[in-house]
Amino acid sequence: MGAAGSRLEKALGDQFPEGERYFGLENFGNTCYCNSVLQALYFxxxxxxxxxxxxxxxxxxxxxxxxxxxxxxxxxxxxxxxKKKTGVIAPKRFVQTLKKRNELFRGYMHQDAHEFLNFLLNDLVDTLEKESHPAKSSPETSSPVRLANGQNNGQANGVKHEPLVTWVHKNFQGILTNETRCLRCETVTARDETFLDLSLDIEQNSSITSCLKNFSSMETLNAEDKFFCDKCCSLQEAQKRMKIKKTPHILVIHLKRFKYMDQLKRHKKLCYRVVFPLELKLCGIVEDADSEYSLFAVVVHVGSGPSHGHYVSLVKSHNHWLYFDDENVEIIDESAVQSFFGSAQEYSSNTDHGYILFYERLSANTYI
Incomplete structure (x- = not known):
């Protein structure tokens, strides 16, 4: 990255952020999925x-x-x-350890960046919990209850434990409420669950806001999908919805671009155009309060299908947008982010699509 690094330093000039480093990551054959997520997490x-x-x-x-x-x-x-402001680093030990920890990432097949992110965050949580276990243990309390994607506060051995909230949770964890209303007796059953990222279904020519509204929309349970109401002691028609009860400090949104098609008997990439704003307002979607977020990173999938392609990342650092493609780092205009929304037509030469979005909550220093 010698020449590229020099160009980046020259482009930023006196505006190069004090103390910041912009380093590319070496690719070990198929590790772009890893590099793109690591860059997003670093920033x-x-x-x-x-x-x-x-x-x-x-x-x-x-x-x-x-x-x-x-x-x-x-x-x-x-x-x-x-010491240098720009350059390339080989994340060799990290990749070697990743392959030891999970056989999924050992081969040379194209991997999914979202699966990697999910595995990494949960693995970090597991390690922090194991390290805190000796300090937290006592005759009254056994191991702490794990709080990760889709897990609830619970009990073990009949004793309710206070869940361990790590600094990973404090950054990424939010709370969803799954509400079900019996249409016969009107009783509402609510169940909370935590999340480290939100996976959203997408539609053509849509936006993150509309995807979030669809995520929280009401669903009717009837016919074979009736709900067993404890009060009625029988299966009943019901209305169900998922609400965001508490927003995380860092909101990670995964766009479900890979969908299994029954007629094709395989997964297909949805190249839909989905607009993701630089500033996101969750008005009317969040239960506790309206929250405002600012986009600071995008993991982009490049390619026409789920089993092949490439990953790059866009990162906002000190009001500059940077393009990370393994070893290469470039500065880009903010307006260029729009080119990664997706394709308005079904068949397009543009195969660079936003896949994982990272938003930071504005004016909020408090954590969950």
Whole structure:
């Protein structure tokens, strides 16, 4: 990246952010899915700062067992401490550890960036919980209840435990409420569940706001899908909806661009045009309050199908937008982000589509 790095430094000139580093990541054959997500997470500033703080307090000797948390923290530390402003780093130890932890990522097949992100965040949570276990254990309390995607506060051995909320949760975790109303007795059954990201169905020529409204829309349960009402003690027609009860500090939205088609007997990529605004307002969608978010990263899938292609990422850093393509880093105009919305026509030469969106809540320093 020598020449490219020089061009980037020249393009930013005096505007190059003090103390910031823009480094590409080496690709080990098929690791663009990993590199694109890691760049998005690195420029998630509160997450990066807490990870580096964790690393400074928990530096392990080389002979200690490696895990994804320590490897990620070491990688972020290596980037942040570089003397040069730009360059390339090989995330070799992280990738090696990832392949040890999950056989899904061991081959050379095209991998899914969202599956990787989900696995990584949950693995970080697992490690933090295991590390906190000795400190939290007592005769009255056994292991903490895990809070991750789709998991509820619960009980173990008949004793209710306070869930462990890690700094990963504090950044990414929100709460959904699943409400079901019996149409016979009007009783409402509500169940809370946590999430680290939201996966949204998409439609042609739509927007993130409309996708979120569809996510929270009312669904009628009837015929074979009737709901068993505890009050009526029988199956009844009901109305069901999912609401966002509490928004996370970092809202991660996964657009479901890969859909299984029965007639094709395989997954197909939906190249639909889905507008994702730079500023997102969740008016009327969130239960607790209207929340405003600012887009700071996009993981982009490049290619016409789910089993092949490439991943890149767009990142906003200090009011500049950057394009990360493995080892290469370029500055781009903010207006260029719109070119990744998708295709308005079914058949288009444009195959670069926003896949995972990272939004940070504005004017909110409080965590869940």
């Amino acid at each position: 998630c500033v509160p997450f990066r700062e807490q990870l580096l703080e964790y690393y400074s307090m928990n530096k392990y000797p080389r002979e200690a067992e490696e895990n994804l948390l320590t490897c990620l923290a070491e990688l972020f530390s290596q980037i942040s401490l570089q």
